[in-house]
Amino acid sequence: MSVLAANFGEHGFPRPPEPGPKPADVVARAEAIAGSLVERQQETEDRTFYASDTHEAFAKAGFYRILVPRRYGGYEFGVDTFLRVSMALTRGCPSTGWMYTLGAAHALAVATMFPEQAQEEIFAVGDFICPATVMPAGTAERADDGGWVINGTWGYCSGSPYATHFVGHALVSGTAGEPPTPMMFIAPRSQWRRLDDWGQQLGLRGSGSHSITILNGHIPDHFTLDGHMSQFSVAGGTPGLRLHGNPQYGGGPLSFMNLESAALAIGIAKGALDSYEDLMRSRTTLFPPVVQRTHDPDYQYWYGEATGLIATAEAAIINAAQQWQQACEHGSATFTREFEMRIATICNQVVQLCWRAVEQHLLPTAGSSAVRRGERLERVWRDMSMLHTHAGFTVFLAAKAQRELAKARFDIEELP
Incomplete structure (x- = not known):
C-alpha cells in the first residue's frame, strides 16, 4: 500500500491524525492544553482569535474530529466527550474555548441533517470547523443550474478564522405576495470572506466571532435545507441516522446547541474559581486578624458556596447530556418538542448557577485589585457578561424555552 493510500480510509476520506484514541485520551489532552492557554489570554484578545500554533495543536489532538462521523475520517465520539473537551478548554481561556466549541460543534448538525x-463533499476536507448563525439574513436566489446564489453578511460567526465551512440562513423570496422564508445552507470556505470586525466588544474579544460576507456565492441545491434549524424535526428519522447507523446522528440539533451554551458557562465559571483559589492562597484578609484567606471563615464560605454552585451546574449538564444520548438510543421519536424544551430549561438553570457563583460570590469578594484590566478574574467576568448578551441565552434559554415547554406539555397551540 502506498503512503498516499494509507492516509485514506475504506470510503476514500482522510484518516484522522491518529487512529484509535479513546475519549478519555482526548479529554486528557484538552485538560493538558488548557493550562497553557491561561497565560495567552491577552494575546488571544489582541489578535481576536487563538494562535495558529494553538489551532495546529487542536488539530493534532483530534479536537476537530470528535463529532465527525467515522466514515469520513472522524472519531465519532459521543457528545459527552465533546462537552468535556469544551469545558476544559474554556476553563483555560474563555475566548479560545468559545471559538473552538462553536466552530467544531456543528459537525453533529451537519452529519444529522444533510x-x-x-x-461526502462537506466532510472531504478532513478536519471540520464550521461556525453557524441562526439569524436569517441576506438572500438566496435560484441559479440556472438549479443551485443557489447567496448574498449577504452574517454576524457573530464564532470560529470563522480557521473555518472550513459556514452554516447560515438566507431568505428566499415568497410567491404571490407571500413573505420571504428562511433557508438553511452550508457554504465552503471558497464561497465566503471573513470581515475584520471583531474585538471591540465587552468580552470574548478573542473568540473569533467575526462577520462572514458572501457576494454572489454559488452552492449546489443539496447544500441547502428548507426552513430554519430550530424547526428541524428528527421525529421521522434523519439522513445521518440512516447513513451512519449511530443514534447520536438522529438526535435533536437544537437541544444539543443548548448543551453547548451551558458547557461554555461551566468552563468560564471554573476559570473564575481557579483564579479565586490562587487569590485565596496568595493574599491575606483586609481586617484583623490578618491571616491567609484560606484560613478565614468568610473566604472559606464564599469559596465553598461558589464551588457548590458550579459543581451542581456541571452535574446537571452531564446528566442532561446523558438524557440526550439516551433519547437518541430510544429513537428519534423521543425528541418531542417537550423533551427538547426540557433540556433547554436545564441548560438555562446551569447558566444561572454559574453566573450566581461568579457574580454573587467570587467577583465581589476577590478585591478590586483582582479585577483590574488584564487580570484573569476581570476577563472572566467580562466574558461571562458577554455570554448573557447572547441571544441563545437571553432570548431563548432565559425566556422562550420555559413558555415553549409549558405549551408543549399542555398541548397549547399558537393563537391565530
Whole structure:
C-alpha cells in the first residue's frame, strides 16, 4: 500500500491524525492544553482569535474530529466527550474555548441533517470547523443550474478564522405576495470572506466571532435545507441516522446547541474559581486578624458556596447530556418538542448557577485589585457578561424555552 493510500480510509476520506484514541485520551489532552492557554489570554484578545500554533495543536489532538462521523475520517465520539473537551478548554481561556466549541460543534448538525451526497463533499476536507448563525439574513436566489446564489453578511460567526465551512440562513423570496422564508445552507470556505470586525466588544474579544460576507456565492441545491434549524424535526428519522447507523446522528440539533451554551458557562465559571483559589492562597484578609484567606471563615464560605454552585451546574449538564444520548438510543421519536424544551430549561438553570457563583460570590469578594484590566478574574467576568448578551441565552434559554415547554406539555397551540 502506498503512503498516499494509507492516509485514506475504506470510503476514500482522510484518516484522522491518529487512529484509535479513546475519549478519555482526548479529554486528557484538552485538560493538558488548557493550562497553557491561561497565560495567552491577552494575546488571544489582541489578535481576536487563538494562535495558529494553538489551532495546529487542536488539530493534532483530534479536537476537530470528535463529532465527525467515522466514515469520513472522524472519531465519532459521543457528545459527552465533546462537552468535556469544551469545558476544559474554556476553563483555560474563555475566548479560545468559545471559538473552538462553536466552530467544531456543528459537525453533529451537519452529519444529522444533510443528505449523503452533501456529507461526502462537506466532510472531504478532513478536519471540520464550521461556525453557524441562526439569524436569517441576506438572500438566496435560484441559479440556472438549479443551485443557489447567496448574498449577504452574517454576524457573530464564532470560529470563522480557521473555518472550513459556514452554516447560515438566507431568505428566499415568497410567491404571490407571500413573505420571504428562511433557508438553511452550508457554504465552503471558497464561497465566503471573513470581515475584520471583531474585538471591540465587552468580552470574548478573542473568540473569533467575526462577520462572514458572501457576494454572489454559488452552492449546489443539496447544500441547502428548507426552513430554519430550530424547526428541524428528527421525529421521522434523519439522513445521518440512516447513513451512519449511530443514534447520536438522529438526535435533536437544537437541544444539543443548548448543551453547548451551558458547557461554555461551566468552563468560564471554573476559570473564575481557579483564579479565586490562587487569590485565596496568595493574599491575606483586609481586617484583623490578618491571616491567609484560606484560613478565614468568610473566604472559606464564599469559596465553598461558589464551588457548590458550579459543581451542581456541571452535574446537571452531564446528566442532561446523558438524557440526550439516551433519547437518541430510544429513537428519534423521543425528541418531542417537550423533551427538547426540557433540556433547554436545564441548560438555562446551569447558566444561572454559574453566573450566581461568579457574580454573587467570587467577583465581589476577590478585591478590586483582582479585577483590574488584564487580570484573569476581570476577563472572566467580562466574558461571562458577554455570554448573557447572547441571544441563545437571553432570548431563548432565559425566556422562550420555559413558555415553549409549558405549551408543549399542555398541548397549547399558537393563537391565530
